[in-house]
Amino acid sequence: MQAAIYTQTGTTDVLRIVERDPAEPGPGEVRVKVIRSAVNPTDWKSRSSSTLAFPEVVPNQDGSGIIDAVGDGVLDVKVGDRVWVILAAHQRPTGTAQEFTVLPADRVALLPDNASFDLGADLGVPAITAHRALTTSEDGPSRLAPEALAGRTVLVAGGAGAVGNAAIQLARWAGATVVATVSSEEKARLAAAAGAHEVINHRQGDLVERLRETAPGGFDIVVEVAPAVNLQADLEIIKPRGTIAIYANEGGDTVTLPVRSTFTTNARLQWILLYTVGQEALVNAVVDINRAVADGAFKVGQEHGLPLHHYALTDIAAAHQAVEDRVVGKVLLDVADPQSAVAAGS
Secondary structure (H helix, E strand, O other): OEEEEEOOOOOHHHOEEEEOOOOOOOOOEEEEEEEEEEEOHHHHHHHOOOOOOOOOEEOOOEEEEEEEEEOOOOOOOOOOOEEEEOOOOOOOOEOOOEOEEEEEHHHEEEOOOOOOHHHHOOOOHHHHHHHHHHOOOOOOOOOOOOOOOOOOEEEEEOOOOHHHHHHHHHHHHOOOEEEEEEOOHHHHHHHHHHOOOEEEEOOOOOHHHHHHHHOOOOEEEEEEOOHHHHHHHHHHHEEEEEEEEEOOOOOOOOOOOOHHHHHOOOOEEEEOOHHHOOHHHHHHHHHHHHHHHHOOOOOOEHHHOEOEEEEEHHHHHHHHHHHHOOOOOEEEEEOOOHHHHHHHHO
16 A cells, blocks of 8 residues: 655654555454545644654554444444544644554544545544634533524634534524635635624734624624734633633744733633643534534535645645645645545445
8 A cells, every 4th residue: 555654743744655465453452444534733843843652653643434343342433434633643643644554543534425535634634623613612502402502603814724614604503693714705705705794804904893793792702813913802802701812833832911901801812722721621522513514514615615736645745835835725745545445445
C-alpha cells in the first residue's frame, strides 16, 4: 500500500510517499480502507511544529472509508461497514493519509447510509469542535437535537470555515437563530448557503453596532475563531450567562481582558481543544452529529457552503499547502475510488 509520511518536522517538503504492507489490527482495533483523508489546520501545524512526536508520522486526523479487518473483541463494527474516523493520529503515529489505517475501534463511527465519503471525512475535527462549542453553555443543552437550541441566538465568527460551516448547520438543525460573520462577499454567500439567517461582513461598518441591530437581545453563544481580534466585541454582544466558545487563535495568540466590565456579563469563556475534551464529549458528539446527518441537515459542497478541493494521495504536499494558505473550503485526499472500494468490500 501507499502511505504519506514524514520523519522530521518542517515545510511540506518533509512529506513523502512510501510503499509498505498494511498493518494487522490487534485486539480492540480495526483496519480501515481509507477512501477520503481530510486535511485540517491541526495537521499542518503538527507537521511544522518544533517537536516530532514519533520517529515516523503518517499525518491527518480525519477520514472516511470501509472496515477491512477487525481484531479480537471488536463488536460494534464489522468488515464492510462504512465509517468515519475520529482523531486517528491523536497520541498515535499513524493517521489517515494512507491506503489502510489501523486504529482503536472507538475511533471509528458508522457513516449514515445517506452520507457520502466526502461528507464522512468532514465529520471529525470540524463537526465535533462545532458540537462542543454549541453544548457547553450554562443555560444551554449539553446535547444537540431538533429544537435543543430553540429560542437561542448563535453567532458564528468565520462562517465560511469548516468549523464555522459545521456550527451553522448544527445550530440551524437544533433550532437556533444563526448569525455569521465573514470577511468577503464570497464567504458571505457560503455562510448563507450553510444556513445562516443573517451574514455580516465584519470589514464593513461598525461590527458591534451591526450585531446589535441584528440581535438586539444579544447572543446566547458565540463560536469564536479569532479571540485576539474579536473578544472585546464578543463581550459587548453576549447575553448574561452566555458562552463565548473559543476553538482557534486566528489573528493572534494573546487576549487582554478588562476585569470589571467582563464581570458584568456573567459570561463564560469556553476553551475548546478536542484532544482533551474527554471520551464522553466525543461519544455524545458522534451520536448527535450522525443524527443530524441522517436527518439530511448536515451536508458538504459549494451548494452547502463548503467547497471541496480534491487531491491525490501522492499530491499530499500540495493539499497541506492549500490548507496552510487558507484555501476556502475543505481539502480532501482521494485515497481510493468509493465505488470500487464498496464493491470490493461487499
